[in-house]
Amino acid sequence: MLDYIPYFIANIFQSGAYAICMLYLTGELSQQKKHLWSTCISFFLMYWLTITIQLHDDDWIVIGLFLILCVYFLFVYFNTSKPISQCLNVVICGYLIETICQVFFIVLYNLLHIPCNVNGYNDPVSLSVVVFGCLLLIPVLRFLPMRKWMNRLENISYSSSLAVLLILVILSAISLRYDKISLGLLMPTVASILIFSFLGVLIILQSFSDQRRKQAIRDYETYMPILNDMIENIQKQQHLYNNQIASLVHLADSYNDYDSLSMALKNYSNFNEIVVDNESYSFLHIKNKLLASLLYCKFQEAKSTDKNIVVKVNDYHYHSPCSDTEIVDIVGILIDNALEASQINDTIYITLGKQSGSDNPFFITVENPGPLVTGKFVHDIFSPRYTSKKNFAGHGLGLNVLKSLVDKYHGSITVGNNYIDNKDNTGQMQYIFFEIEV
Known part of the structure; x- marks a missing residue:
């Protein structure tokens, strides 16, 4: 021993x-x-x-x-x-x-x-x-x-x-x-x-x-500068807005009769445009700032290609088991597909936030002009490497990745068709919608 x-x-x-x-x-x-x-x-x-x-x-x-x-x-x-x-x-x-x-x-x-x-x-x-x-x-x-x-x-x-x-x-x-x-x-x-x-x-x-x-880090690095620029631009707009409000408040002091005052108010047409513009950016109040900056980025991207995006938010303070970056991935894939499938002057409708009466905490619907939805079509679009692009650009992995993210949290995906009236009232357009609950 x-x-x-x-x-x-x-x-x-x-x-x-x-x-x-x-x-x-x-x-x-x-x-x-x-x-x-x-x-x-x-x-x-x-x-x-x-x-x-x-x-x-x-x-x-x-x-x-x-x-x-x-x-x-x-x-x-x-x-x-x-x-x-x-x-x-x-x-x-x-x-x-x-x-x-x-x-x-x-x-x-x-x-x-x-x-x-x-x-x-x-x-x-x-x-x-x-x-x-x-x-x-x-x-x-x-x-x-x-x-x-x-x-x-x-x-x-x-x-x-x-x-x-x-x-x-x-x-x-x-x-x-x-x-x-x-x-x-x-x-x-x-x-x-x-x-x-x-x-x-x-x-x-x-x-x-x-x-x-x-x-996730790349998402923050990509969208946070956009968010900062967006806030700075809004602050500039707010400054101009305050100046115009101040001008309107004291406008009555400059005119002695109603007709002159009424004509002066009509000349402030740009004020109405600002109010409408502020209304279209209501999604900026979303608690998920990464998602807000993504929507702002896609909003500007659509404007640059003469397309329209209309966003409706049901719940600005939703809670989801998905991380902020995963929500950004889901929404980004849907909007990118909608932009790629849309033509000039088309309108894309987006509704997001918690849906009333639903047990799932996050809900989003993206609608854009599209083809008739069939069983084969739904099977094909979620398959790896499938792409509907005529020039075969990209890899066709977006919707497959989307399905993996939704399945990860036992969510649901619904694909269907809606019919929306044309702006010129010449008839109805066939829209395809993707509805996600997760």
């Missing part, structure tokens, strides 16, 4: 060095004071699992190393806020840094002809390698820009992390070819392959989530 004392002491130093190095690379070492007990408990579990693996990995050293890396990964993942792919990079880099510190003293002892048992820590010399390696780690982390290098590594795409996992899976499988296959080797090998494969799946799911988060 006494022979194992240097071994346990060496592993305490080694596990502590690995833990400190990995937490330092994440930049969250100082935050461990806030939850010290959970960190200590997880460190004890990491130390105990590492000792257990090392005591039983005589026949499967490579697999034992991979399982220890998995233990380190779990320690970093549960004690930091880093995503899975970054935890994997931290574990590999932290293990390499501390190992290099120990290798430095192993090489030094060999140059000095000091016998060193590299296969265990049951003697004072081997114990000193671990202790000195831990001490060397302090100036390495202090004076070398390890955190800076780590931040650069974090910017590498998810494909690099998946490549590392694939290499580990291949190495685990190859280890079975050069050793006698037994239950003692097969179980840890299969376990390591399953663990690395599971991590690969999690990294892929995380990459999809990260893409959605980046898309």
Whole structure:
């Protein structure tokens, strides 16, 4: 039993060095004071699992190393806020840094002809390698820009992390070819392959989530400047509006008879235009400012192509399980399709907000002149790669993405036809409408 004392002491130093190095690379070492007990408990579990693996990995050293890396990964993942792919990079880099510190003293002892048992820590010399390696780690982390290098590594795409996992899976499988296959080797090998494969799946799911988060950031970066410009323009209009109101208030002081005053009021025709214009921008009061700026952007886009958009808002303060960016995606896809399907001087009608008597919190209907709705038509428009554009511009993915978003929150999509009177009263136009409740 006494022979194992240097071994346990060496592993305490080694596990502590690995833990400190990995937490330092994440930049969250100082935050461990806030939850010290959970960190200590997880460190004890990491130390105990590492000792257990090392005591039983005589026949499967490579697999034992991979399982220890998995233990380190779990320690970093549960004690930091880093995503899975970054935890994997931290574990590999932290293990390499501390190992290099120990290798430095192993090489030094060999140059000095000091016998060193590299296969265990049951003697004072081997114990000193671990202790000195831990001490060397302090100036390495202090004076070398390890955190800076780590931040650069974090910017590498998810494909690099998946490549590392694939290499580990291949190495685990190859280890079975050069050793006698037994239950003692097969179980840890299969376990390591399953663990690395599971991590690969999690990294892929995380990459999809990260893409959605980046898309949300792009939406904010795209529409927030539009919203700021819109607010600035409205403030300018409001200033002009206030000036005209002030002029009207004092107009009576400038004319002595009714006829002159009436003629002067008629000359303020531009005032009526401003009132109508303000009415058409009622959607600016919507609580979702991203949606308001999107509608403003599409409103201006329609005007630039001699098309009309009429927006009716039933509820300015709706609540939806969808995020603001997902609402923007849904509305943007519907309006874009309506604009692409409309001709010059056509009018697109949009109604949004919570529908009275409905259990779903968000409702939108977009209507534009369109073809007759049939079962085949509905099936085709929601199919991937389907497009009705004559020049085949675009990818035909908009409505398919829309259906995925609505299905995600168990909403409903209704497609049908309406018939609306022409402005010139020459008859009725056939409209197609898309109604979304989510």
